Amino acid sequence: MIAACAAAVEKIRPAPDPRFAAFAEHLTLIEQIEEDIVRYKTRRETFLDKNNLRLIDRAIIRLQAWRRRELKRLHGAFCAHADLKRRFELVTSVPGIGERTALAILVRMPELGFISREQAAALAGLAPYDDDSGRITGKRHIAGGRKRLRRSLYAGVLPAAFHWNPALIALYRRLIAAGKPHKLALIACARKLLIFANTVLARGTPWVEQSATA
Numbered sequence: 001m002i003a004a005c006a007a008a009v010e011k012i013r014p015a016p017d018p019r020f021a022a023f024a025e026h027l028t029l030i031e032q033i034e035e036d037i038v039r040y041k042t043r044r045e046t047f048l049d050k051n052n053l054r055l056i057d058r059a060i061i062r063l064q065a066w067r068r069r070e071l072k073r074l075h076g077a078f079c080a081h082a083d084l085k086r087r088f089e090l091v092t093s094v095p096g097i098g099e100r101t102a103l104a105i106l107v108r109m110p111e112l113g114f115i116s117r118e119q120a121a122a123l124a125g126l127a128p129y130d131d132d133s134g135r136i137t138g139k140r141h142i143a144g145g146r147k148r149l150r151r152s153l154y155a156g157v158l159p160a161a162f163h164w165n166p167a168l169i170a171l172y173r174r175l176i177a178a179g180k181p182h183k184l185a186l187i188a189c190a191r192k193l194l195i196f197a198n199t200v201l202a203r204g205t206p207w208v209e210q211s212a213t214a
Helices: 002-008 019-044 050-079 082-091 099-108 117-123 147-164 166-177 182-203 209-213
Strands: none
Touching: 019 050, 019 099, 019 147, 050 082, 050 099, 082 099, 082 182, 099 147, 099 182, 117 182, 147 166, 147 182, 166 182
């Protein structure tokens, strides 16, 4: 009976790594600075007076410099740990994943590399769910997940799917040629980019071109 009960108990998961609480808070600060930069740039479009524009430009420059400093500080703190530095090197071996996107992936999803590709997509809110009802079939949508990670993936996948990652470039073009809208194609590319990161972490080896079809 004891054995039967033990078998029925859900697998015990390790306790969360205490290092990631500080990393996540620091990353949130960087994300908020980025949001402020976007707000100032949007605000700039509504002004004509040169003095006001000069003040706004100064604010943007100051925020951009602050963002660079904080990103450098977070990267340094993260890679001060040998195991985390190795994970960072693995993830950034994927074409199209730069420092900012890598930190978001690793900090916001520390379990990456120990979960399936389907679980990774679901946790990021990038897994397609069917929305069939009545006569309407075939519709798919994404929902839930870790919103801040998803935003970072969106921001990172655009240049990756247009310039840096051949597999994503091919995927995006194929989806667009099939009549899929731009946003849906980008979501699919963001999901694939996360799967690539999960793959190199799970294997413990840097990206190789063959892994694009894994």
